[in-house]
Amino acid sequence: QTLGRVTLVTVVGGKLVSAGTFWYITYKDRNPGPQLPFDPSKKTLVILGSGWGATSLLKGLDTTDYNTIVISPKNFFLFTPLLPSVAVGTLGAKSILQPTRYVARHKARQVSVIEAEATNVDPVNKTVTFADTSPLRPLEPTRTIPYDYLVYAVGAETQTFGIPGVKERACFMKEIGDAEQMQARFLDCIETAAFPGTSEEEKRRLLHMVVVGGGPTGIEMAGELHDFLEEDLKSWYPELHPYVRITLVEALPSVLPSFSKELIAYTERTFKESKIDILTGTMVKGVSESSVRLKPKDSEEHDLACGLVVWAAGNKARDISRNLMAQLSEHQKNRRGILVDDHLRMLGAPSIFAVGDCTATSYAPTAQVASQQGAYLARLFKLIAKRDELARKLEELSNANDGKDVETQKIQEAESLAKQIEKIKLKPFHYSHQGSLAYIGSDKAIAELPIFGREWTSGGVATFLFWRSAYISTLFSLRNRALVAGDWMRTKFFGRDEQRCN
Ligand code: FAD
Ligand code: NAI
Incomplete structure (x- = not known):
């Protein structure tokens, strides 16, 4: 029946494929075998x-x-690089989520997916305790299970430095819920500013958006906000446009410290043209309902009135990671995160492997590093399984020989197994940097790419097209690619989603 409906020739991943192949791919995708x-x-x-x-x-x-x-407390994978686009309605939230059960369902052996939050790891008894966090809790909301190997990939959480008002009043940009919350707050500011009788001063405050943190998240967020305000608000609420302002606050002397000087200057120039104010060397000391408290390096503290605060001031270790490190305090002394060896084994607990933002390594906490580490572990676990299987056979053999006369054949077999085990060499993790990309608004992006051993930098509209093609090809599934491409077309033709459903 499905085959009958597909009559067009289709292009997938740049290749021309027939309707039959397309049908086969979608059929296999929807109906994986037992x-x-x-x-x-x-x-x-x-x-x-x-x-x-x-x-x-x-x-x-x-x-x-x-x-x-x-x-995992989330039953999906979130494609974080496109999260700021969801916050302003360029993309729909579902377009950048991939259900974990979908990935699990396509594996050869069944994978058990449990939507729950791990609350404790016991590295001595090798157990994990987890809790159901949904409002419909089962009778026994907490369970403890044993593991032989544990992969610890819980990421990090937003760093607030305990600054007053941040947790309560600022919008974070880490989870899909953060983007949705920010969009709601942002639309509240616009609709309240549009309410008849709102004073000039109040309009100016409500339509002043402050982004805290000049790292890549803050820069991308400021760029996306600018696009929404210029491309959509300007035509839908023309009377409000003159009141709009965006300010980016960064404590360090410059934004994007991990990018080259050239690209920093290009971003600053682009922001200036886009009328995004950058306040560098300025620390945010507090967030209230209607303002942020600023401490510039060379002047007095003062308040800056605003309607929305987006907090993008970096990461810190989660409580569960800190607890785990505390249990292995002799080996784990870095407050930033978990220390691992060259094979990503947690120091002090060789059955635990840690990857991504929860670790403290020489690599930046990026998706690129985490995904390469995950792929490396998949290869490593193949070898470990092989080694464990040989070790099991060897043990069986030596148990069978216990107390009995050992025949030459069995000795030879044991020697051969031992040799095979020795041959399995676990190579250390090696990170291969593929470059850095960031969207800076106004259909412009910046890129730093290692080409033939040299760092190649570029910025502008062509880089933006490259940014889009790089991310669409990095998305994990055909479904996500189709949804994101569709959202980009929808935004181009009909504008961003700015209606609320509740
Ligand atoms: P995460 O991807 O954060 O995953 C952690 C997982 O652990 C989540 O599924 C979470 O639900 C789960 N979890 C949390 N607590 C528990 C618990 N107690 N028990 C069990 N599970 C738990 N990097 C790039 O390289 N390029 C980019 O363009 C880029 N853009 C970004 C844009 C934004 C807005 C953000 C926030 C980050 C961006 N990053 C980018 C950084 C990148 O997202 C992170 O480095 C990456 O997500 C780290 O992967 P991870 O697996 O360590 O953690
Ligand atoms: P970050 O740690 O890179 O930047 C946070 C910034 O906030 C810092 O520059 C810090 O000085 C500033 N800050 C902290 N407290 C402040 C305060 N009170 N007042 C003013 N400024 C303050 O965090 P970000 O941007 O969230 O990035 C986290 C990681 O994710 C990084 O490794 C980054 O490379 C990666 N990432 C990469 C992206 C890309 O490649 N396009 C996009 C987004 C994130």
């Missing part, structure tokens, strides 16, 4: 998280080698 059940003879691999590190591992993992359990 999966192998859990096998009691296999080891249990527990994965905490469903973000970049965990999903990349799950995608590459040969699940026939393990009984795999994924535990």
